[in-house]
Amino acid sequence: MFDHFLIKDLDNKEEYSNLYDFATSSVYKYKFEKNEIAKFNGFRKNITEKKGYNNRFYKLPLEYFLSGGNKRFSYRIENLERIIDYIIALEALFLIDGNRYFLRRTISKRISNFLKIDNTDEIVKYMYNERSRIVHGSYITLSENKKEEKIKKLKCHMPLFEELLREIFTKIFDYTFSSREKLIKFMKELYDIPEECIKVMESAKKEAEKYFLMD
Incomplete structure:
Protein backbone atom coordinates (compact mmCIF):
# COMPACT_ATOMS: atom_id res chain seq x y z
CA MET A 1 0.00 0.00 0.00
CA PHE A 2 2.99 2.32 0.23
CA ASP A 3 3.59 2.56 -3.51
CA HIS A 4 6.84 3.50 -5.28
CA PHE A 5 9.94 4.39 -3.30
CA LEU A 6 13.72 4.31 -3.38
CA ILE A 7 15.50 3.07 -0.27
CA LYS A 8 19.22 3.50 0.24
CA ASP A 9 20.88 1.77 3.17
CA LEU A 10 23.36 4.30 4.54
CA ASP A 11 25.39 1.58 6.26
CA ASN A 12 26.08 -0.76 3.36
CA LYS A 13 25.22 1.72 0.56
CA GLU A 14 22.83 -0.74 -1.09
CA GLU A 15 19.83 0.65 -2.94
CA TYR A 16 16.44 -0.97 -3.38
CA SER A 17 14.82 0.59 -6.40
CA ASN A 18 12.65 -2.11 -7.94
CA LEU A 19 9.51 -0.31 -6.72
CA TYR A 20 10.79 3.14 -7.59
CA ASP A 21 9.46 5.27 -10.43
CA PHE A 22 12.18 7.66 -11.57
CA ALA A 23 9.75 9.53 -13.84
CA THR A 24 7.81 10.79 -10.83
CA SER A 25 10.58 11.09 -8.28
CA SER A 26 10.26 13.40 -5.31
CA VAL A 27 12.51 16.43 -5.04
CA TYR A 28 12.84 15.72 -1.31
CA LYS A 29 14.81 13.06 0.53
CA TYR A 30 14.10 11.82 4.02
CA LYS A 31 16.49 9.99 6.31
CA PHE A 32 14.85 7.31 8.45
CA GLU A 33 16.48 6.66 11.79
CA LYS A 34 16.25 3.15 13.25
CA ASN A 35 13.61 4.14 15.78
CA GLU A 36 11.52 5.66 12.98
CA ILE A 37 11.75 2.46 10.95
CA ALA A 38 10.45 0.53 13.94
CA LYS A 39 7.57 2.99 14.32
CA PHE A 40 6.81 2.74 10.61
CA ASN A 41 6.72 -1.05 10.75
CA GLY A 42 4.36 -0.81 13.70
CA PHE A 43 2.16 1.63 11.81
CA ARG A 44 2.11 -0.61 8.74
CA LYS A 45 1.19 -3.65 10.82
CA ASN A 46 -1.60 -1.71 12.51
CA ILE A 47 -3.02 -0.53 9.18
CA THR A 48 -2.90 -3.88 7.39
CA GLU A 49 -4.62 -5.63 10.29
CA LYS A 50 -7.61 -3.28 10.36
CA LYS A 51 -10.92 -4.86 9.36
CA GLY A 52 -11.46 -2.55 6.39
CA TYR A 53 -7.97 -2.80 4.91
Whole structure:
Protein backbone atom coordinates (compact mmCIF):
# COMPACT_ATOMS: atom_id res chain seq x y z
CA MET A 1 0.00 0.00 0.00
CA PHE A 2 2.99 2.32 0.23
CA ASP A 3 3.59 2.56 -3.51
CA HIS A 4 6.84 3.50 -5.28
CA PHE A 5 9.94 4.39 -3.30
CA LEU A 6 13.72 4.31 -3.38
CA ILE A 7 15.50 3.07 -0.27
CA LYS A 8 19.22 3.50 0.24
CA ASP A 9 20.88 1.77 3.17
CA LEU A 10 23.36 4.30 4.54
CA ASP A 11 25.39 1.58 6.26
CA ASN A 12 26.08 -0.76 3.36
CA LYS A 13 25.22 1.72 0.56
CA GLU A 14 22.83 -0.74 -1.09
CA GLU A 15 19.83 0.65 -2.94
CA TYR A 16 16.44 -0.97 -3.38
CA SER A 17 14.82 0.59 -6.40
CA ASN A 18 12.65 -2.11 -7.94
CA LEU A 19 9.51 -0.31 -6.72
CA TYR A 20 10.79 3.14 -7.59
CA ASP A 21 9.46 5.27 -10.43
CA PHE A 22 12.18 7.66 -11.57
CA ALA A 23 9.75 9.53 -13.84
CA THR A 24 7.81 10.79 -10.83
CA SER A 25 10.58 11.09 -8.28
CA SER A 26 10.26 13.40 -5.31
CA VAL A 27 12.51 16.43 -5.04
CA TYR A 28 12.84 15.72 -1.31
CA LYS A 29 14.81 13.06 0.53
CA TYR A 30 14.10 11.82 4.02
CA LYS A 31 16.49 9.99 6.31
CA PHE A 32 14.85 7.31 8.45
CA GLU A 33 16.48 6.66 11.79
CA LYS A 34 16.25 3.15 13.25
CA ASN A 35 13.61 4.14 15.78
CA GLU A 36 11.52 5.66 12.98
CA ILE A 37 11.75 2.46 10.95
CA ALA A 38 10.45 0.53 13.94
CA LYS A 39 7.57 2.99 14.32
CA PHE A 40 6.81 2.74 10.61
CA ASN A 41 6.72 -1.05 10.75
CA GLY A 42 4.36 -0.81 13.70
CA PHE A 43 2.16 1.63 11.81
CA ARG A 44 2.11 -0.61 8.74
CA LYS A 45 1.19 -3.65 10.82
CA ASN A 46 -1.60 -1.71 12.51
CA ILE A 47 -3.02 -0.53 9.18
CA THR A 48 -2.90 -3.88 7.39
CA GLU A 49 -4.62 -5.63 10.29
CA LYS A 50 -7.61 -3.28 10.36
CA LYS A 51 -10.92 -4.86 9.36
CA GLY A 52 -11.46 -2.55 6.39
CA TYR A 53 -7.97 -2.80 4.91
CA ASN A 54 -9.01 -5.02 1.98
CA ASN A 55 -12.49 -3.58 1.49
CA ARG A 56 -13.19 -3.42 -2.25
CA PHE A 57 -14.76 0.04 -2.03
CA TYR A 58 -11.46 1.56 -0.89
CA LYS A 59 -9.39 0.15 -3.75
CA LEU A 60 -10.00 2.92 -6.31
CA PRO A 61 -9.79 5.83 -3.82
CA LEU A 62 -6.58 4.39 -2.39
CA GLU A 63 -5.05 3.93 -5.85
CA TYR A 64 -5.61 7.59 -6.71
CA PHE A 65 -4.39 8.73 -3.31
CA LEU A 66 -1.14 6.82 -3.83
CA SER A 67 -0.94 7.96 -7.44
CA GLY A 68 -1.07 11.57 -6.29
CA GLY A 69 1.43 10.96 -3.53
CA ASN A 70 3.80 9.30 -5.98
CA LYS A 71 3.99 12.38 -8.20
CA ARG A 72 6.94 14.62 -7.52
CA PHE A 73 6.45 16.93 -4.57
CA SER A 74 6.53 20.21 -6.42
CA TYR A 75 4.44 23.37 -6.38
CA ARG A 76 5.26 24.42 -9.93
CA ILE A 77 2.14 25.33 -11.89
CA GLU A 78 2.85 22.63 -14.48
CA ASN A 79 2.93 19.89 -11.83
CA LEU A 80 -0.57 20.10 -10.40
CA GLU A 81 -1.71 16.60 -11.35
CA ARG A 82 -1.15 15.69 -7.72
CA ILE A 83 -4.21 17.71 -6.67
CA ILE A 84 -6.34 16.15 -9.41
CA ASP A 85 -5.53 12.62 -8.22
CA TYR A 86 -6.21 13.52 -4.60
CA ILE A 87 -9.66 14.94 -5.37
CA ILE A 88 -10.56 11.92 -7.51
CA ALA A 89 -9.65 9.75 -4.52
CA LEU A 90 -11.95 11.73 -2.24
CA GLU A 91 -14.81 11.84 -4.76
CA ALA A 92 -14.66 8.08 -5.30
CA LEU A 93 -15.16 7.61 -1.58
CA PHE A 94 -17.25 10.49 -0.27
CA LEU A 95 -19.44 11.11 -3.35
CA ILE A 96 -20.25 7.48 -4.07
CA ASP A 97 -24.00 8.17 -3.88
CA GLY A 98 -23.84 9.89 -7.28
CA ASN A 99 -25.57 13.14 -6.37
CA ARG A 100 -24.92 15.76 -9.07
CA TYR A 101 -25.56 18.95 -7.10
CA PHE A 102 -23.62 20.91 -4.46
CA LEU A 103 -20.64 18.56 -4.75
CA ARG A 104 -18.11 20.86 -3.10
CA ARG A 105 -20.38 21.43 -0.12
CA THR A 106 -21.23 17.74 0.21
CA ILE A 107 -17.67 16.44 0.03
CA SER A 108 -16.28 19.06 2.41
CA LYS A 109 -19.05 18.55 4.97
CA ARG A 110 -18.76 14.77 4.87
CA ILE A 111 -15.01 14.83 5.32
CA SER A 112 -15.24 17.42 8.09
CA ASN A 113 -17.85 15.39 9.97
CA PHE A 114 -15.87 12.20 9.43
CA LEU A 115 -12.56 13.54 10.73
CA LYS A 116 -13.80 16.14 13.22
CA ILE A 117 -10.62 18.18 12.71
CA ASP A 118 -10.65 21.99 12.78
CA ASN A 119 -10.60 23.84 9.43
CA THR A 120 -11.19 20.64 7.43
CA ASP A 121 -14.20 22.14 5.64
CA GLU A 122 -12.24 25.22 4.56
CA ILE A 123 -9.19 23.27 3.35
CA VAL A 124 -11.19 20.76 1.32
CA LYS A 125 -13.29 23.49 -0.31
CA TYR A 126 -10.18 25.43 -1.29
CA MET A 127 -8.46 22.41 -2.85
CA TYR A 128 -11.68 21.32 -4.57
CA ASN A 129 -11.93 24.76 -6.17
CA GLU A 130 -8.30 24.60 -7.29
CA ARG A 131 -8.86 21.18 -8.85
CA SER A 132 -11.76 22.61 -10.86
CA ARG A 133 -9.64 25.53 -12.03
CA ILE A 134 -6.83 23.17 -13.07
CA VAL A 135 -8.96 20.73 -15.09
CA HIS A 136 -10.92 23.53 -16.78
CA GLY A 137 -7.77 25.31 -17.94
CA SER A 138 -7.82 28.39 -15.72
CA TYR A 139 -4.17 27.97 -14.76
CA ILE A 140 -2.96 28.05 -18.36
CA THR A 141 -3.39 31.78 -18.89
CA LEU A 142 -2.38 33.02 -15.44
CA SER A 143 -0.04 35.99 -15.36
CA GLU A 144 3.28 35.59 -13.58
CA ASN A 145 2.02 37.60 -10.60
CA LYS A 146 -1.09 35.44 -10.33
CA LYS A 147 1.03 32.30 -10.57
CA GLU A 148 3.15 33.48 -7.67
CA GLU A 149 0.02 34.16 -5.61
CA LYS A 150 -1.38 30.70 -6.40
CA ILE A 151 1.89 28.99 -5.54
CA LYS A 152 2.10 30.84 -2.23
CA LYS A 153 -1.42 29.73 -1.26
CA LEU A 154 -0.81 26.16 -2.40
CA LYS A 155 2.33 25.97 -0.29
CA CYS A 156 0.19 26.82 2.74
CA HIS A 157 -2.70 24.50 1.93
CA MET A 158 -1.04 21.45 0.37
CA PRO A 159 0.68 20.04 3.50
CA LEU A 160 -2.54 20.51 5.49
CA PHE A 161 -4.58 18.87 2.73
CA GLU A 162 -2.21 15.91 2.51
CA GLU A 163 -2.36 15.48 6.27
CA LEU A 164 -6.16 15.27 6.01
CA LEU A 165 -5.83 12.63 3.30
CA ARG A 166 -3.55 10.54 5.47
CA GLU A 167 -5.99 10.85 8.36
CA ILE A 168 -8.86 9.76 6.11
CA PHE A 169 -7.12 6.66 4.79
CA THR A 170 -5.96 5.71 8.26
CA LYS A 171 -9.39 6.11 9.84
CA ILE A 172 -11.53 4.66 7.03
CA PHE A 173 -9.93 1.23 7.50
CA ASP A 174 -11.72 1.06 10.85
CA TYR A 175 -14.90 0.61 8.82
CA THR A 176 -15.89 -2.09 6.36
CA PHE A 177 -18.90 -2.22 4.06
CA SER A 178 -20.40 -5.31 2.47
CA SER A 179 -22.39 -3.38 -0.13
CA ARG A 180 -22.44 -0.06 -1.97
CA GLU A 181 -25.79 0.71 -0.36
CA LYS A 182 -24.30 0.45 3.13
CA LEU A 183 -21.43 2.77 2.22
CA ILE A 184 -23.88 5.27 0.72
CA LYS A 185 -25.97 5.14 3.90
CA PHE A 186 -22.85 5.83 5.96
CA MET A 187 -21.92 8.81 3.79
CA LYS A 188 -25.43 10.28 3.88
CA GLU A 189 -25.42 10.03 7.66
CA LEU A 190 -22.27 12.16 7.66
CA TYR A 191 -24.01 14.80 5.55
CA ASP A 192 -26.74 14.93 2.92
CA ILE A 193 -28.20 17.75 0.86
CA PRO A 194 -31.83 18.44 1.89
CA GLU A 195 -34.32 16.82 -0.47
CA GLU A 196 -36.00 20.19 -1.04
CA CYS A 197 -32.77 21.57 -2.50
CA ILE A 198 -32.45 18.62 -4.86
CA LYS A 199 -36.03 19.12 -6.06
CA VAL A 200 -35.37 22.81 -6.75
CA MET A 201 -32.26 21.95 -8.78
CA GLU A 202 -34.02 19.21 -10.74
CA SER A 203 -36.89 21.55 -11.55
CA ALA A 204 -34.52 24.29 -12.70
CA LYS A 205 -32.63 21.79 -14.85
CA LYS A 206 -35.83 20.68 -16.59
CA GLU A 207 -36.81 24.29 -17.25
CA ALA A 208 -33.37 25.10 -18.67
CA GLU A 209 -33.41 22.03 -20.93
CA LYS A 210 -36.49 23.40 -22.69
CA TYR A 211 -34.27 26.03 -24.30
CA PHE A 212 -32.06 23.35 -25.83
CA LEU A 213 -35.09 22.07 -27.74
CA MET A 214 -35.19 25.41 -29.54
CA ASP A 215 -31.70 24.94 -31.03
